[in-house]
Amino acid sequence: MKYDIAVIGAGVVGAAVAYRLRQALPHARLLVLEKESSPAFHQSGRNSGVIHSGIYYKPGSLKALLCAKGREMLYEFAQKEGIPHERCGKLILAPEPQELPRLQALYERGIANGIPGIRLLSPEEIPLYEPEARGAGAIHVPVTGIIDYRALTQRLLELSEAHLQYNAEVFRLSPASDGYVLHTTQGTYETKYFIACAGLQADRIAQMDGLYPPLRIVPFRGDYYELRPEARWKVKNLIYPLPHPTYPVLGVHLTRMIDGSVEAGPNAVFAWAREIYSRTGFSWRDTIDALGFGGTWRFFFKHWREGLEEYRRAFSKRLFWRSLQRLVPSLTEEDLIPARSGIRALALTREGTFWDDFYFVAQARSLHVLNAPSPAATASLALAEVIVKKALQEWTFSTSVAISGA
Ligand SMILES: Cc1cc2nc3c(=O)[nH]c(=O)nc-3n(C[C@H](O)[C@H](O)[C@H](O)COP(=O)(O)OP(=O)(O)OC[C@H]3O[C@@H](n4cnc5c(N)ncnc54)[C@H](O)[C@@H]3O)c2cc1C
Known part of the structure; x- marks a missing residue:
C-alpha cells in the first residue's frame, strides 16, 4: 500500500x-x-496535564500566538469530544517581597499577550483562591486549565x-x-x-x-511527587512559583490533575537517557550524543549553579519539599509521596542556549x-x-x- x-x-x-x-x-x-x-x-503522556494560558512567552513568538489560539481550540474540542478537562484557573505566586518586580513584569507580559481576565492579587486576596497558599503577591490566571492529554x-x-x-x-x-x-x-x-x-x-x-x-535534543528529566490523599485539600487548583529568570523551566509547582490527585513537580535535571524514566536511567548512545555536543557543555557552563541545585533537589526529598513549602507553608515533608517522571526534549544550540x-x-x-x-x-x-x-x-x-x- x-x-x-x-x-x-x-x-x-x-x-x-x-x-x-x-x-x-x-x-x-x-x-x-x-x-x-x-x-x-x-x-x-508524562506531562503535567495543564492547559497553559500563554502568559509566559515572548509576545509575538509562535509559542505565544499558538498557545493562546490552541488553548481555546483545545477547550472547544475537549468539550465537543468529551475529553476530561476543566478550566480551573491558576495562581502564580511571589512568595517574597523582593520577587514583586518580577511578578509585575510577568503580569505586564500577560497583558501584552492578551491573556483574558488576569489580575494581580494582594497577600490578603491569595487565600480567597487558594486557602493554604501564602505570598507577597500573586497573579490569578483564570483561563488556565487541566486535561487528560x-x-x-x-x-x-x-x-x-x-x-x-x-x-x-x-x-x-x-x-x-x-x-x-x-x-x-x-x-x-x-x-x-x-x-x-x-x-x-x-x-x-x-x-x-x-x-x-x-540544534541537538538534550533530555532533561522532571520528577514528580504526589500529595498523599489526606493532604490533597491543601491545594484547590494550580499553584506555581515565578518561572526561573534564565533556566528554561517553570519551577516546581502544585497541580491538581484531572483524576483528582495532586502532583508536585517537575524539577529539571540533565538525564543520561532520552527515554528511560528511572532516576538512574542510563543510555550510552544518548549520553554520547548529549556530551559529544559542544552546546551541552556551554549550557552546563552557563547554568552550573542552577543545574547543581536541581541535582541536589532530585536526590533530596527535603529540598523538594522546601521549594513547595514556599508556596504552601502548611505542606509537610510526609505529605509528599515519590511519583512518576517525565523527560523533556530540550533543544540546545551550539552556543549553549535553548531554542525558545x-x-x-x-x-x-x-x-x-x-x-x-x-x-x-x-x-x-x-x-x-x-x-x-x-x-x-x-x-x-x-x-x-x-x-x-x-
Ligand atoms: C515533564 C513535562 C511536563 C510538561 N507539562 C506540560 C503541560 O502541562 N502542558 C503543556 O502544554 N505541555 C507540557 N509539556 C510539554 C508537552 O508535553 C510536549 O511539548 C508535547 O507532549 C510534545 O509532543 P510530541 O508529540 O512532539 O512529542 P512526544 O509526546 O514525545 O511524541 C513523540 C512520539 O514520537 C515517537 N517516535 C520517536 N521516534 C520515532 C521513530 N523513529 N519511529 C516511530 N516513532 C517515533 C515516540 O515514541 C513518541 O511517541 C510537558 C513536558 C514534560 C516532559
Whole structure:
C-alpha cells in the first residue's frame, strides 16, 4: 500500500497533525507510525496535564500566538469530544517581597499577550483562591486549565482515520520514485510525503533525512511527587512559583490533575537517557550524543549553579519539599509521596542556549518538527494547523492534484 502522507510519532503533536491532515485532505491515505505499543507514550503522556494560558512567552513568538489560539481550540474540542478537562484557573505566586518586580513584569507580559481576565492579587486576596497558599503577591490566571492529554491524543488519532501502526520504529529513510520509503521494525512503507513529530528523537529523524539542524535534543528529566490523599485539600487548583529568570523551566509547582490527585513537580535535571524514566536511567548512545555536543557543555557552563541545585533537589526529598513549602507553608515533608517522571526534549544550540520557540523545517517531500516543547500540548491543535498548511504549501503541485483526486 502506498500512502499519500505519513506521520512519524503518535504523541499529541503527531496526533493533532494527523487530525488536521484528515480535515484538509478528506480522501488522502494517511499513515501514522509509532515505535511504542500505545500513543502518548513519552512526553505527551508524562506531562503535567495543564492547559497553559500563554502568559509566559515572548509576545509575538509562535509559542505565544499558538498557545493562546490552541488553548481555546483545545477547550472547544475537549468539550465537543468529551475529553476530561476543566478550566480551573491558576495562581502564580511571589512568595517574597523582593520577587514583586518580577511578578509585575510577568503580569505586564500577560497583558501584552492578551491573556483574558488576569489580575494581580494582594497577600490578603491569595487565600480567597487558594486557602493554604501564602505570598507577597500573586497573579490569578483564570483561563488556565487541566486535561487528560492521553485521552486527547487517542481521540485525535481516531478522528484522523489514519492507518495506525504501533511498534514500528522508523530507522532509515530512502528515496522512492515519488517520495520516500520508510524502513521500520514492522516492514517498509512508501509515502509521497512525511511529517516527523518525533519529540525526543526529532534531531535523529532529521539526520536520517540528510538534514543537519543547528540544534541537538538534550533530555532533561522532571520528577514528580504526589500529595498523599489526606493532604490533597491543601491545594484547590494550580499553584506555581515565578518561572526561573534564565533556566528554561517553570519551577516546581502544585497541580491538581484531572483524576483528582495532586502532583508536585517537575524539577529539571540533565538525564543520561532520552527515554528511560528511572532516576538512574542510563543510555550510552544518548549520553554520547548529549556530551559529544559542544552546546551541552556551554549550557552546563552557563547554568552550573542552577543545574547543581536541581541535582541536589532530585536526590533530596527535603529540598523538594522546601521549594513547595514556599508556596504552601502548611505542606509537610510526609505529605509528599515519590511519583512518576517525565523527560523533556530540550533543544540546545551550539552556543549553549535553548531554542525558545517552536521550530520546524519544511521541504518538498518532508517536514520535521524539531522543537515542540511546552506548551506544545496546549498548542497542539493550532500548531498542527500551521504545520499542515506549511507542508501542503511546500509539496509539489502535481502531488496535490493526485491527492485531491484520490
Ligand atoms: C515533564 C513535562 C511536563 C510538561 N507539562 C506540560 C503541560 O502541562 N502542558 C503543556 O502544554 N505541555 C507540557 N509539556 C510539554 C508537552 O508535553 C510536549 O511539548 C508535547 O507532549 C510534545 O509532543 P510530541 O508529540 O512532539 O512529542 P512526544 O509526546 O514525545 O511524541 C513523540 C512520539 O514520537 C515517537 N517516535 C520517536 N521516534 C520515532 C521513530 N523513529 N519511529 C516511530 N516513532 C517515533 C515516540 O515514541 C513518541 O511517541 C510537558 C513536558 C514534560 C516532559
